[in-house]
Amino acid sequence: DSGVTQTPKHLITATGQRVTLRCSPRSGDLSVYWYQQSLDQGLQFLIQYYNGEERAKGNILERFSAQQFPDLHSELNLSSLELGDSALYFCASSVGGRGYTFGSGTRLTVV
Amino acid sequence: AQKVTQAQTEISVVEKEDVTLDCVYETRDTTYYLFWYKQPPSGELVFLIRRNSFDEQNEISGRYSWNFQKSTSSFNFTITASQVVDSAVYFCALYTGTASKLTFGTGTRLQVTL
Numbered sequence: 001d002s003g004v005t006q007t008p009k010h011l012i013t014a015t016g017q018r019v020t021l022r023c024s025p026r027s028g029d030l031s032v033y034w035y036q037q038s039l040d041q042g043l044q045f046l047i048q049y050y051n052g053e054e055r056a057k058g059n060i061l062e063r064f065s066a067q068q069f070p071d072l073h074s075e076l077n078l079s080s081l082e083l084g085d086s087a088l089y090f091c092a093s094s095v096g097g098r099g100y101t102f103g104s105g106t107r108l109t110v111v
Numbered sequence: 112a113q114k115v116t117q118a119q120t121e122i123s124v125v126e127k128e129d130v131t132l133d134c135v136y137e138t139r140d141t142t143y144y145l146f147w148y149k150q151p152p153s154g155e156l157v158f159l160i161r162r163n164s165f166d167e168q169n170e171i172s173g174r175y176s177w178n179f180q181k182s183t184s185s186f187n188f189t190i191t192a193s194q195v196v197d198s199a200v201y202f203c204a205l206y207t208g209t210a211s212k213l214t215f216g217t218g219t220r221l222q223v224t225l
Contacts, residue, residue, distance in 0.1 A: 002158075033212060033213070035215075042202070042215050042216065042217040042218055043202065043215040045212050045213070045214070048211065048212055055211060056210075056211045056212055058212065088154055090156060092213070099161070100146065100158070100161075100204075100206070100213055101158070102148075102155070102156040102158070104154070104155045105154055105155060105156075107154065
């Protein structure tokens with residue numbers, strides 16, 4: 001157990017739908033990062049939150065949004081889903097850049 | 112800009128062979144961290160090592176060893192006496208304060224057969 005909890009582990013949904021992925025960071029970590037790993041693709045950075053505020057944004061689509069709550073857990077919202085959104089979504093938490101811990105990921109399948 | 116290059120897309124070896132996975136990075140920051148992660152078929156990302164830019168000492172952990180050379184901007188990973196359980200995709204990654212995120216290479220898929 002890495003200490004970073006992601007739910008759900010698997011999600012199957014239809015095109016056009018909206019889903020929410022949840023991440024609880026490791027205790028004491030203020031930063032949360034979201035990454036997308038599509039089939040045969042590398043890990044693409046989506047967005048970072050630090051203590052509730054957005055810190056950095058990567059290749060995140062406008063249909064996607066995220067937030068970090070006062071208890072530091074984070075949610076990634078994906079809407080108007082397309083087949084191409086099928087991927088493994090990882091959350092990571094860290095204290096600065098020194099320690100990066102990844103959750104086990106949420107595998108999203110859009111049918 | 113930060114960039115990590117893993118030129119080897121896929122490597123196949125026979126068990127007990129030694130194998131080296133290459134990683135070349137680019138950054139203008141003087142302080143940075145380099146990482147290696149393993150992604151087995153089950154999909155999770157397993158942390159293997161973190162190295163900061165001021166520590167060029169090579170590291171050995173069991174059958175794993177890492178060679179960090181700032182002069183060539185490389186952080187290569189060697190598995191000695193490979194085993195079937197080493198079959199996975201291996202990612203090299205770079206963190207800089209400027210980017211404030213972990214930048215991954217495209218990964219190297221290692222296949223170890225009997």
